[in-house]
Amino acid sequence: MQYVAPVGIGVLYALLMSLAREPHRRRLNALMVAGAGAAYLSGGGLGGWEFAFTALVTYVAFRGLDSWTFIGVGWLLHTAWDVVHHVKGNPIIPFAHTSSLGCAICDPVIALWCLRGGPSLIGMVRDRGRSREEPRATMAR
Template identity: 65%
Template sequence: MPVVIGLVYVGLNSLVPEPHRRRLNALVVTGAGAAYISGGGFGLWELAFCVLLVVVGYAGLTSYTCIGLGWLLHTAWDVMHHRRGTPIIPSVHDSSFGCALCDPVIALWCFAGGLSVKDLYHRLRRPAADTCTPVPAG
C-alpha cells in the first residue's frame, strides 16, 4: 500500500502545472522534516533534521534533484524511527516503515524531473535514438 500511496501522490501532482508543481513539492518535503517533532524519539536531533530539510527544501525551489534528496533523507529518518519504535503515527506501529517505502517512490519521480504522468508516459514511449547507424556524409 505505501508504494500505491507514492504513486497516487505522483498522479495528483500531475494535475499541478509547472513551476507550481516544483514549488509545491519543495514545500511538502520541507514540511516532512517536521513530521516527527511532536513525538519523535531523537530529542533535539528532530529539530536539527527539520532545519536540514528546510535547507534542502529551499534548494528544491529550483531543483527536483534536491527535492528527491530530501525524500531520501526522510526515508533514512523513517527507518531510524521505525527501528527505535517511535512511529510517525503513534497509534500505527509500522507507519514509519510504510513511509520509508513510500518516500523513495516520490524521490525517484523527482529524480526523473517531476514530470506529469502524461509527460513521463510520452518520454518512456518515445523510441530511443539509434546511435549505431552511421550518418551519411555530405
Template identity: 65%
Template sequence: MSILGPVLIGLLYAALNSFIPSRHRRPFNALMVAGAGAAYLSGGAFGPLELAFTTVMTVVAFRGLSSWRWIGVGWLLHTAWDVAHHLRGEPLLPFAHDSSFGCAICDPVIALWCFAGGPSVADIIRRRVNRDSAGRIPSSG
C-alpha cells in the same frame, strides 16, 4: 504491513500532482518535503537531533525550490529518518505502529518521481507514445 500499499500511495501522490500546473508543481513539492522534515518534531524521539534534521530538511527544501534533484534528496533523507524512527519504535503516527515503515517505503517512490523531474501522468504517457512511435519503421504505401 504490506509493501504494496505504501508503493501505491507514492504512485498516487505522483499522479495527483498531475493536477498541479507544472510551474507550481516543484514549489509545492519543495513545501511538502519541508513539511515532511518537521513531521517527527512532536515526538522528540531523538531529542535535539530532531531539530537538526528539520534544519537540514529546510535547507534541502529551499534548494528544491529550483531543483527537482534536491526534492528527491529530501525524500531520501526522510526515508532514512523514517527507518531510524521505525527501528527505535517511535512511529510517525503513534496510533499506527508501522507508519514509519510504510513512509520509508513510500518516500523513495516519490523520490524517484522527483529525480525524473516531477512529470505529470500526461507527460509520462506522451513520452512513452513518442518513444514507441520513434522505434517503428514507417510503412510504405
C-alpha cells in the same frame, strides 16, 4: 499489503502532483518535503536530533524551490529518518506501529519521481497513447 500499499501511495502522490503545472509543481513539492521533514517534531522520540533533521530538510527544501534534485534528496533523507524512527524512535502515526516503515517504503518512490524531474505522469500516459495511435493513422493513409 503492508509493503505494497506504500508503493501505491507514492505513485498516487506523483499522479496527483501531476495535476499541478510547472513551475508550481516543483515549488509545491519543495513545500511538501519541508513539511515531511517536520513530521516527527511533536514526538518522534529522538530529542534534539529532531530539530537538527528539520533544519537540514528545511535547507534542502529551500534549495528544492529551484531544483528537482534537491527535492528528491529531501525525500531520500526523510526515508532514512523514517528507518531510524522505525528502529529506534516513535512511529510517524502514534497509533500505527509500522507507519514509519510504510513511509520509508513510500518516500523512495516519490524521490525517484522527483529525481527524474517530477514529470507529469498524466502527460506521459497521454503522450504514450498518442504515439500508439499515430502508426495506425499512418497505416490507414
